[in-house]
Amino acid sequence: MALRVRRVVTGHDQKGRAVATIDDEVSQNLRSARPGATACVVWTSQGFPVDNTGTTDEGLRESGTTLEGGTVFRILELQPGNTPRIHRTDSLDYAVIMSGEIDMELETGDITHLKAGDVVVQRGTVHNWINRGPEPCVIAFVLIAAQPVAVAGKVLPAFG
Numbered sequence: 764m765a766l767r768v769r770r771v772v773t774g775h776d777q778k779g780r781a782v783a784t785i786d787d788e789v790s791q792n793l794r795s796a797r798p799g800a801t802a803c804v805v806w807t808s809q810g811f812p813v814d815n816t817g818t819t820d821e822g823l824r825e826s827g828t829t830l831e832g833g834t835v836f837r838i839l840e841l842q843p844g845n846t847p848r849i850h851r852t853d854s855l856d857y858a859v860i861m862s863g864e865i866d867m868e869l870e871t872g873d874i875t876h877l878k879a880g881d882v883v884v885q886r887g888t889v890h891n892w893i894n895r896g897p898e899p900c901v902i903a904f905v906l907i908a909a910q911p912v913a914v915a916g917k918v919l920p921a922f923g
Contacts (some may be wrong), residue, residue, distance in 0.1 A: 850923025
């Protein structure tokens with residue numbers, strides 16, 4: 764797994780002063796659930812408003828794609844020719860393309876080509892990420908728990 768992410772997390776010392784509590788390369792929570800995709804969870808939170816006290820490494824919390832009642836900050840690396848994953852999540856997702864290029868395919872067949880520096884706001888829609896380029900694409904995601912989308916009185920469930 765080539766994905767390398769340096770993570771710096773701040774907190775407070777015993778006198779209430781700001782300090783860096785974690786400065787490491789994320790390695791304990793690298794995951795590859797399908798060929799051509801490697802992800803790492805940088806941080807999670809549970810509940811709103813978020814509680815910023817304590818010293819627990821919330822990047823190690825078990826989560827699925829999303830975290831019910833919480834948030835997930837994840838970095839995803841997709842290799843050229845990555846295996847598709849058509850899915851919908853019960854979350855509001857902020858995505859920043861950090862490097863490379865990627866195609867976002869929606870269930871209508873619409874494809875949007877994205878490159879480094881582009882951002883996406885994903886609002887509970889069916890989508891897929893396809894890397895047709897010559898190099899890996901790295902995307903940073905912040906996923907915020909949301910109610911399932913309902914259209915014309917019909918709930919559109921998460922899947923995939």
